[in-house]
Amino acid sequence: MLSxxxxxxxQYSSSNDDHSAVFILVFKTNISTAKDIKxxxxxxxxxxxxxxxxxxxxxxxxxxxxxxxxxxxxTIITLIIQAGFQCEELTD
Amino acid sequence: MRKRDIQKxxxxxxxxxxxxxxxxxxxxxxxxxxxxxxxxxxxIYIYFESKEDLILQLCSEMVTKMSEATLKNFDPNxxxxxxxxxxxxxxxxxxxxxxxQAHFMEQIKHSSYHEKSLQMMEGTFRKSMQExxxxxxxxxxxxxxxxxxxxxxAYAPLYNxxxxxxxxxxxxxxxxxxxxxxxxxxxxLVLKALKP
Numbered sequence: 001m002l003s004x005x006x007x008x009x010x011q012y013s014s015s016n017d018d019h020s021a022v023f024i025l026v027f028k029t030n031i032s033t034a035k036d037i038k039x040x041x042x043x044x045x046x047x048x049x050x051x052x053x054x055x056x057x058x059x060x061x062x063x064x065x066x067x068x069x070x071x072x073x074x075t076i077i078t079l080i081i082q083a084g085f086q087c088e089e090l091t092d
Numbered sequence: 093m094r095k096r097d098i099q100k101x102x103x104x105x106x107x108x109x110x111x112x113x114x115x116x117x118x119x120x121x122x123x124x125x126x127x128x129x130x131x132x133x134x135x136i137y138i139y140f141e142s143k144e145d146l147i148l149q150l151c152s153e154m155v156t157k158m159s160e161a162t163l164k165n166f167d168p169n170x171x172x173x174x175x176x177x178x179x180x181x182x183x184x185x186x187x188x189x190x191x192x193q194a195h196f197m198e199q200i201k202h203s204s205y206h207e208k209s210l211q212m213m214e215g216t217f218r219k220s221m222q223e224x225x226x227x228x229x230x231x232x233x234x235x236x237x238x239x240x241x242x243x244x245x246a247y248a249p250l251y252n253x254x255x256x257x258x259x260x261x262x263x264x265x266x267x268x269x270x271x272x273x274x275x276x277x278x279x280x281l282v283l284k285a286l287k288p
Contacts, residue, residue: 026137056142059122065137090134 022051025066025073026090029080031055032062036085040064043079047072063090101139103129105153108146113195117147117203151200151209154193159217161186168223172233173283175224180250180279187254188270194254235288245285249278 031040037055044050044066052067064087066076073089080087107128111120122143126133140146166178187194200209225242228234237245256262257270 024138026134054141056122056137056144058143061121061123061133063122063133063137063142065141090132090137092132092134 021069023066023068023071025068025071025076027064027066027076027080027087028061028090029055029064029088030062030086031064031080032057039083040080040085043083047075047079061090096138100129100131100135104131104136104139104146105150108150109154109192109196112147112150112199113192117199117205120147122146147200147205148208150196151205152212154197154200155209155212156214157190157193158186158197159214163217163220166220166224168220169227170224172224172228172231172286175228176246176283177276177279179247180275183247183250184254184270184275187251188257191258232288234286242286245282249282250275253278 031037032055040053040055044053047068049068049070049072050066051069054065056063056065064076064080066072077087077089104125108120108125111125111128120143122133122136126136129136136146140149162179162182164178164182166175166182168175170178197209200206225234229236253270253275256268260268262268
């Protein structure tokens with residue numbers, strides 16, 4: 001519980017607060033069914049850097065949102081495409 | 093890493109609210125919202141985990157605002173006539189001042205989020221409303237009828253006037269504008285009907 005609270009605080013704190021940096025990575029995908037989610041689950045389970053993730057199934061872009069403690073963008077894209085899905089980073 | 097910006101979040105909430113009021117919950121997409129707010133879809137996901145998360149957060153904010161507005165200057169110990177008048181004033185003011193918010197909640201009512209929105213309703217609001225009705229029944233200022241009958245008579249007429257107002261016309265296309273006089277005229281009939 002305690003760690004969850006500190007996570008949600010650090011997530012929104014300034015970038016100087018680097019002792020527990022949190023990255024929010026977002027990708028446009030075509031992950032949509034429950035079966036797809038299961039597949040993704042097994043892919044992401046092996047990544048230590050991933051703290052939390054979800055797929056915005058209700059939105060057209062089926063955005064995969066990952067909260068990670070390092071910038072693992074390229075790893076994610078490679079793994080998700082390998083698993084047979086489309087995956088591109090949504091940038092600013 | 094990007095920083096959370098309160099102003100940006102506020103803008104997103106406002107735009108999302110407007111979008112839902114206009115195009116319904118189905119019409120809200122993160123991409124469209126990003127465009128309307130002038131930011132990238134990626135940025136939206138700093139603030140909200142998903143469309144569902146965004147809708148539920150908005151819902152929670154609206155429920156709180158609506159409850160606060162409704163309870164302003166209200167005391168469950170007021171006489172039934174006085175208390176109901178305060179309620180009508182508050183509810184009308186809120187709906188007319190914040191049509192998007194009222195519209196949004198109307199959409200929620202007819203969606204799968206309704207159950208969750210009810211759970212967000214604070215205990216104090218529920219308790220005040222219940223106390224008010226029980227007090228009035230005990231004091232013999234209010235007839236005892238099933239909750240649905242009570243609500244349909246006590247509050248629904250007000251919301252119908254607001255609805256006419258928002259449409260700009262009433263039955264048969266007559267031009268209509270909400271006014272305090274019309275509200276009080278309606279309220280008097282409601283009070284008459286609910287008297288034991």
